[in-house]
Structures are given as structure tokens and as C-alpha cells.
Amino acid sequence: MSVVSAPERTEAVTVSSVVGNEPILEVKGLKMYFPISEGVVFTRKVAEVKAVDGISFHIRKGETFGLVGESGCGKTTTGRCILQLEQATEGQIFFDGVNIAELDRRELSALRQKIQVIFQDPYSSLNPRMKIGEIIGEPMRVHGIEPDADKRHARVAELLSICGLDPKFADRYPHEMSGGQRQRVGIGRALALNPEFIICDEPVSALDVSIQAQVINLLEDLRDEFGLTYLFIAHDLSVVRHLCHRVAVMYLGKIVELAECDELYDNPIHPYTQALLAAVPVPDPEIESKREHKVMKGEVPSPINPPSGCVFHPRCPLAVEGCRSVVPELREIKPGHWVACTEV
């Protein structure tokens, strides 16, 4: 496997003081290939979707690690592998130094309390027939924490107010709430078990600007108050810059660049990252009138038959002949700044 494991050598990165040095999560050489089958009685595999194709990164305690890229690049699949909702094709995932594939059922249940998830769509991720109080209390019930109903209700009320909702909302149903309120419920549910690590998969993408800012601030406050670590998955590059300590950019199942947040945005090195950032408009007509609006050609190819060599070569302005055959490795170009391109 031609993947350099980025985690081990990134100590030189400076991040804010609350971030520890020891990794809470390590992903090594993760691959997730989905088989495409044909036939009804005798199914046979005819192709594979290379959703995640050999990625490595680590996340430190207290850190918010951003995973960005356009739709279909493998962000959600990466999160699902960490949550053990997908059986990885290859590679390992370590949480607190323990390989999670080797846990028995009891240990896995304990792990499931420590790792929680917040989804994009507050509409579809909440059971419409359950009251808000039941939704938030459910993880506690399932894991046998706080079996006492009164204490559970008190905890639900506390979680609601932590998330900026009136405890009276416990008696309402999801359809009686706005999108922003539902997302707060999703956050409350994720916090119910006092997790250490939360995977936020596009948590603010469905929200309007003013509500989005409320939820972003809430996520930041909770991070500081409870010392949470986030894997923050999003396609919105501005939101990611605002929130994350370090950021990895994905393209067709691979990490093409990984760096400390401001470094990545101020000095993008990979041609894909550069094109991605150039495409994002800034809410300032003065600045926009001075920017060069170069657009990247083409569209993302299918992950079923990804291009040979560097998967970005058909769209890359810097591509040379060798890019068709050589798979570029993630190299540390500056301390803590990793790029997968042979030409930079």
C-alpha cells in the first residue's frame, strides 16, 4: 500500500492550548470499497465503488478536525467506518490507542457511548412519533444509564437548556419545531451519554445563515465546556475554516492535502485545494471584483473506475505525463503540511 501515514510526524503543528498532544483517534490506511453486484440468485461482484481509498489521519484530544471535499468524495463513509456502521475493506481505526475492530461486544457498547454523531438533516434523523424528551432520553435508556425516570427527565431538561432550548420542548414532537431547533435536539441527544468524541456530519448545511451561526456557536461553546473532540465533516469551506484546528481535503476517496487550518487556507499547495478555494465566493463585492475567477474544468469522475495514477490528473492544470501512472503519496512539505502531488 502506497500510503504514508500522516499521523506519526505532525507534532510541529501549533494548535490552540486546549488541544492535547495525544491522539484520541487514529485512522490508518482506511479503505472502503462497496461491491456492485449483478444477478439475483447467483450474485457476483462486477465492480467496486472506491468510496474511501487508503486514507490516514489522526485527531488529538480536544481538537476539531475538518474533513472537506465535494459530494461523493468519501467523507460520510469515513465517518461511518469510525462508527463501525461499515466494515472497512482495509486499514485500522484506533480509539484511545485501541484497535476498535478487536473489541468484544461489551467493549464496543462502551465505545458507542464515547463516540456520538450529529447528522446533517435534522428532519430525517429524529423519529417523528417520539416526543423530544423521549428522543433525547433514548440513548440513556438503551445504554441502561439513568434507569430512574425522574432523574432521566431532569437530565433531559438539563440537556435541552445546555442546547439553548426551553425544557418545555420535552413534550413536543419534531414537526412542531424549526430546523434549527431540531438540530439542537440532535446535539442534545448526542451529548446525553457524555461522549468524548462527536462526528459532526454536515451539521449546519441544511440551516439558514442566521440559524447556522447560532448552531456553530453552540458547537463551539460545548467543545470548550465539555472538552469535546470533533470530526467535522462538511462541504462548506468557510464553515470549516471558522471551526477547525486542522483540515484534510479529500478528492475521490483520498486525502490530497492536510494542514493546520489557517495554513491550509492561506497557503494551499495542492492544485485541487487551490481550485476549490478559488471557487468559493466571499461576501464582499470589493474583494470579489479583484479576485480572479478561474474555474476548474470538468467534473469529478466516477469512483467506480477512478483515473489511473493521480486521480486528479484529468482536471489538473499542472498535470504532466507521469501523473497518469504515478500515484502521488502524501508528503510532508512543511512541518505539519502534507500534500499528495508530485509536482509541487
Next chain:
Amino acid sequence: MAKLLELEDLRTQFFTTAGTVKAVDGVSYDIEAGETVGIVGESGCGKSVSALSILRLVPDPPGKIVGGKILFMGRNLLELSDVEIRKVRGHEIAMVFQEPMTSLNPVLTIGRQITETLEQHMGIDRQEADARAVELLGMVGISDAERRLKQYPHHFSGGMRQRVMIAMALSCEPKLIIADEPTTALDVTIQAQILELMKDLTRRLGVALIIITHNLGVVARYADKVNVMYAGKIVEKGSARQIYHNPSHPYTIGLLASVPRLDHKRGTKLVPIEGQPPDLTLLDQGCAFRPRCRFAEDICTREIPPLEEVGGGQYSACWQKDKLSQPAPAAS
């Protein structure tokens, strides 16, 4: 310059069991030939309904245009017969929607959909229409046009379908294109491709463009003038520079302070607008933004603020519009 389109006090309402939704509540603005106007505002504020009203496409029932005028090159579109308005649609004013799949017919080839409109509106024969279709696809950057025209919509990616919609919108040489969230469903690099294409073509052909979006960046990049909508009304309008550099309505100020920016360092503070937009069936006699407004005074509960000029062609609908420059109270 002569106005191409003038909306005067447009009112569109929906009569539902939950009450009357004042979706568009006294909207006035105008567009000159060849100009690009952005309409921004959060979901439910009436952007789409105001656009659909221009072409009289609001579903009736439950919707009805209950007042106002829509003057297009001097004619009031609200007074045209059904036959006449159908001629305006597609021919003089074209629309591009967020989800092109819903406006394309899945069982007709792309080529047939383009040539059908051409034959209908432009009165040209099949052969001429075929040639024109090839030319149009080339214009919107779809290569291998002859082969692509024989394909069906599902063979096209989201970005390619939107290119087809733009080709169809341009096919009858309209004076105005209304694009309602044309790139909201697309990835950012494809969004940039589509918006650049629309800008180039509309500028080159002198077509005016109304671009409706919730994305403040898109408007900053492409619009000459901006209308900011809130709860069915335009609360502020002006040139893009005025709106972004000297916002004169508390809602606009709030939006700009809420949005994370690509060019701001990590951790730059966001100041959200607290609360949420009002239910459009429950509007009262005061300013609809009042419950979320940190500048509100007594008068704001009693009377709806009129949209008035603050200077240089910039308008704001706010009783305190002249007092907004004082430092805002610190965010809690």
C-alpha cells in the same frame, strides 16, 4: 435608462387552513436592461413566490396575486390574457430553477426538448431548430453536442442538466432570465462554472438576470444591485457595494455578522441573529423583524416601517435606519 421590469407593491398570498400566508407583501423593485439583480434572504421569506408571481406561475389555489403591478417593458403582466402571458414565458422572460430534473421531461431527449421550444416560440422548422440546438449546447460549454442531444436527462450530471436549462432559457433570446437558486444543489466548483457561464452569456447577450439565492457570497460576486428580503418584504435594497459595505437595515447587518467567511481567520467570532423568522400567517402591525432586533424601539411594535431612501439610491425599511451606525450592543 428605460426600465425593463418594474414591480410595484406586489402582494401574493396563500389562503390555507392555517390562515392567510402573506408570502409577498408589498414588494417594489425595478431592473434595467442587461442588469444583474440579486435577491437574498433566508428560506420562506418569499423569494421564489415573488419570482413565480412575475410569470404568474403561483399555484392557484391556494395562491393568489392580490395586489400590485408588474410592468414588463411597459405592459402590466397581471392584465395579460392566458395566451399572452404564455408568450411572455420562455420567450421574453425565461426561468432557471434549482432542480433542473423537475423542469426537464425525463422521457424526451435533450435535443427534442430544446427544439420543441424553438419551434413553438421562434416559428422555425425542425432542421433549423436542430442546428440551433447544437449551437446552443456549444454556447453553454457542452462538447460533443450532436451525441449529447440524443441523450435523455438522466444521462446528464446535475451540472450538465443546469447547463441544458441555461441553453433552453437562452434559446428564445429572452430579455430577462430569472434564476431561482440555480446552483444550490451543486458542488462549489460546479457552482462556479455555472455562475461564470451565466454571467458571461447574459453580459454578452445583454440579457438581464435576477439571481435568487440565500448565498451572500454568490450575490457579492455576481450582482450589480441587491434586494434583501425578510418576511415577504424587501427590507433593504441598493448597489452591491452599499449593501455589503454600508448595510442600513438591522437584518442585513445581522446576516453579514452571522456568515462565516473564507477570508476570515479561524475562530473569528460569529454574531448570530437570535430567534427565528416569523410565521407569515401571524404578522401584526409592527416591524416583522422586531422580535430579533437589537435596535427595536416602541414605534417598531406599532407601525410597519416604510422602505425609504437613506441616500445614493440605497433604501431601508427601518425606523432606526439613521441610528444604526452606533456600536451594536456586545453579543451575549
